[in-house]
Amino acid sequence: METKYETEKKEKENIILKKNKEKQEITIQKQKIAGFSILIFLILAIIIAIWFFKLKRKQEKANKSLQEKNIKIKKQRNEIQKNHRKITDSINYASRIQNALLPNENDFKENLKKHFIFYKPKNIVSGDFYYFKKIDEYIIIAAADCTGHGVPGAFVSMLGIAFLNEIIRKKEIKTAAEVLEELRIYVKTSLKQKGENYDETKDGMDIAMCVINEKTNILQFAGAYNSLYLVRDNELKIIKATRNPIGIFLKEKPFVNNIIQLNKNDKLYMFSDGYIDQFGGKKGRKFQTRNFNKLILKISNENFSEQKQILEKTIERWKNGIEQNDDILIIGIGI
Structure with missing residues (x-):
């Protein structure tokens, strides 16, 4: 009787141990999944950060290029306006000469x-x-x-x-x-x-x-x-x-x-x-x-x-x- 009791007790303990082990394995599995998820998130975050960084650098470079072009265009426009004023002044002077001849x-x-x-x-x-x-x-x-x-x-x-x-x-x-x-x-x-x-x-x-x-x-x-x-x-x-x-x-x-x-x-x-x-x-x-x-x-x-x-x-x-x-x-x- 005593032997049978001990045997049943051991079986119950084994079942508990097995269940505990399964729980541990599930917990470990969840931890691994969580770890991989965090790792993937970190990798994606790093990739996105690098992409944003490169995009920002590219945008800054484009803005700088645009600013330089705008400065160049403004300079050319000022030069054209200056030349246009000179030409117009010359033509106006020619008009005064022509009108004087009439x-x-x-x-x-x-x-x-x-x-x-x-x-x-x-x-x-x-x-x-x-x-x-x-x-x-x-x-x-x-x-x-x-x-x-x-x-x-x-x-x-x-x-x-x-x-x-x-x-x-x-x-x-x-x-x-x-x-x-x-x-x-x-x-x-x-x-x-x-x-x-x-x-x-x-x-x-x-x-x-x-x-x-x-x-x-x-x-x-x-x-x-x-x-x-x-x-x-x-x-x-x-x-x-x-x-x-x-x-x-x-x-x-x-x-x-x-x-x-x-x-x-x-x-x-x-x-x-x-x-x-x-x-x-x-x-x-x-x-x-x-x-x-x-x-x-x-x-x-x-x-x-x-x-x-x-x-x-x-x-x-x-x-x-x-x-x-x-x-x-x-x-x-x-x-």
Whole structure:
């Protein structure tokens, strides 16, 4: 009996020991899992920390590079602005020179009681110019459109004004056509236009020139592409120009000298192509010669200051927000 009791006791102890051992093994297993989890977490934390560190370094490097580029861009922008100011100042100075070469408004007022000048450069300086000179009983007026606009056109325009001043003083030059013939020679010579090379400059100008004898009211007109409009008795007459420019041309023709007896209340109009060629309207098209002719005839009975205002307002409405695409020049004269 005692032996059986001890045997049962030992078995119970063994079972308890086994259960304790299993519990220990489970505890150890849990500790191992916990240890591995902590290790994996630490490894991941280290990897993430390294990644963040490298990302931060990369970001700092990118920021530094961006700062350097911004400094460089700012420096370049300041340099560009500085150069732009210099160029603009130079062009403004060139504009003052060009305006000084243009006729004084008082010359027109003293010699032409009825007139207007609508002069609107596309840029600061213009490729269009107008000319006025009084010699004895002759009044000489011209409206010219030089190749290009802006600075290139302005250079040619200043040449044209200087050349005309020299040509007009020559006593052997007696007609408007002779003035244009001489002007063509001057331009071709100064710009070295010989027609020998394809690459040589083709610069020049289109011009309308009027010479009015105050005593007889006889008008001489000669034109290089630019015609003259005469409004008489509510009718528009076009005195056509010679289809040749002032400058080198493949088939040069002599300029025609038109002689017209002017009557009281006649109106003369000279102009460049800037107004006619202005884009605008609902469809963004050119103003066109047909519309310009109708407009001139319509406004011709208004006083000349009113005519100028109508021309200005009409082209502004026509542009409809479109940028001016060329220099504009229109001269109106009443007899």
